[in-house]
Amino acid sequence: MIAHHPGDDLLLSYAAGSLGESWSLAIAAHLALCPVCRDAVAAAEHIGGVLLDETPAETMTAGSLEDLLTRLDEAPVETFEPVAPETAVLPEPLRGYIGGDLDNIPWKSSGGGTYQHLLSTNDLAQARLLLIPEGRPVPEHGHGGRELTLVLSGSFHDQTGSFGRGDMEDADEDLIHTPIAGRGEDCICLAVTDAPLKFTGFVPRIVQRFIKI
């Protein structure tokens, strides 16, 4: 069972369409693993539907229906061809960003035995995959802003609790924490930050200048 969920504000913004790409990616990946939040987003989308219904109608440009009717025959009906593999660890839409599953992540060392892979998103936030070897800590750090961490494989724990697959830690700038990967399995997470992480130790700060976390 998933114990840690993103804040309602994120689910609402995701449903409204006002959430940037990196955050939306984390939310969508969490939704794949969390039926409870899927229900919540469905509820929020109903708000959009109801408000659409109640919006006073504007006048469409003359002839727009007729134009559209002539285009219908050319419009191919969207067919639905599932190309998904039979099993997967990473949920969509994450696999689409990587072009594959766990084995296809081009990890780069980020020091201290940890690895990362920066994902290409077009908003100001940064989405990255992190690999923390079992039992190892991520250097103690705070955040210049919000940080979402979604566990995809393995687990970690910090001062606020224990996080397994599908759990999302929603941390703000007030949290300074040292996440430690659980034993038995490397921890792979999707992390989204809207400002660079602030490492509190001296050496990690030097490292940070090179690895651009």
Next chain:
Amino acid sequence: MAVALTLNCAPMDGRYPNPASGAILPRAARPGAAPEKANSERNSKDMTEVNQFNALLGKIAETQDKRAFADLFEHFAPRIKSLMLRLGTDPHTADELAQETMLSVWRKSHLFDPAKAAASTWIFAIARNLRIDRFRREKRPELDPNDPALIPAAEPMADDQLEANDQAARVRECLETLPKEQRIAVQLSFVEGLSHQEIADRLDLPLGTVKSRLRLSFSKLRPMLRTES
């Protein structure tokens, strides 16, 4: 408190000063609206209307019925255009996005599942995504319902499952009973596409107040998805 300052996307291009940006109030709250006692009557009318939209979508999916499409267009295209204008889109693009949304409705009609979404909710989501594609040069990350990694919901008892239409009707009722300040926050978020920080600026309120209003309204709306027990 800079937490959410950069959380939401940068302002979209194509911002258009909107002369008619009066808030859209639910019917019950509009001046001169029918008094509360008309509620049940109106809701049953709404339900007929809702079922009618579902039936139109069904006809499009099954027989590529252009007549049904035209009826659906008459209702939704002018409203999608209106929503786009309120979101700051210029009139020409708003018109185009309304047409593109309806074209998408035609192409995807066979994917519409009335058990999972009400027609207006489904069309809202299509319009929302097209707008994101158009303005943000960002992708809209969406889950894939057929993903093998997807963790399915526990199988609900047949009796427990609310029809999507009933859910939408409940959300509608609930929106109408929200205190005014909560409703305005929800509208600014959905209809005007404002980030929480932008809502705070617009209403001249602290960010925390906006967040708590949205949280409160959502906590009232969420249980609407469940059957009363």
